[in-house]
Amino acid sequence: MITGTLVWYHAICPRQAWLMAHQMEPEREFELLAEGRLNQQEHYERSMKELSLPGMRLDRVRREGGRIIVSEVKKSTRYLPAAxxxxxxxxxxxxxxxxxxxxxxxxxxxxxxxxxxxTQELEESVRDVLGELEGLLERSLPPPAARIPYCRKCAYAEFCWS
Structure with a gap:
């Protein structure tokens, strides 16, 4: 099943998305993963209204003037396109x-x-990613490892570079 998290990972590294989708667990003690979880709790604990739906775990949902606002909490702006x-x-x-x-x-x-x-542009981009993800997840092997700027802070680095 495709999830929002897989969409995010795919935008950063397709190999990482494949590994996650095939239940390959990243390093459990990887400090940046724990830091990300704490970041959300620390800054938005009082206003958190997390909601889980099939394929989605929304960090925060609220009403504002009759409109529903869905928030995604991130640790850094480094991954804005993926977010x-x-x-x-x-x-x-x-x-x-x-x-x-x-x-x-x-x-x-x-x-x-x-x-x-x-927007129509964002919807088209999302649909393109979904098509790419479907093809990626059908593969029996992950894409080959490729060094990208995100590798040095990746919890899956051992799967690629050990």
Whole structure:
């Protein structure tokens, strides 16, 4: 099953998405994974309204002036393009279920907030990624490892470079 997290991983590294989709666990004690979980709790604990739906785990959902706002909390703006796709996936899935919503990306440590709407362009990008992911997940082997700027902080590095 394709999830928002897989959409996010695919935008960063298709190999990482394949490994995750095939239940390959990243290094459990990897400090950046734990830091990301704590980041969300630390900064938005009082206002958190996490919601889990099939293929989606929405970090924060709230109503604002009659509109539903879905928030994705990230540790850094470094992965903004991936976060936009992930949030676009959530907004598309919600629309398909008859729920119109807006989105926002929150990066508390950088005091960053960006509104995200499901525009035609974003929807097309999300659908392209979904098509690529479907093909990727059908493969029996992951894509070959390729060094990218994100490798040095990746919890899956042992799968690629050991």
């Amino acid at each position: 936009r796709l992930q949030l676009g996936y959530y907004l598309l899935r919600l629309r398909e279920e008859g729920v119109e919503a807006s989105g926002e990306i929150l990066v508390p440590k950088e005091r960053f907030r960006e509104g995200v709407e499901l």
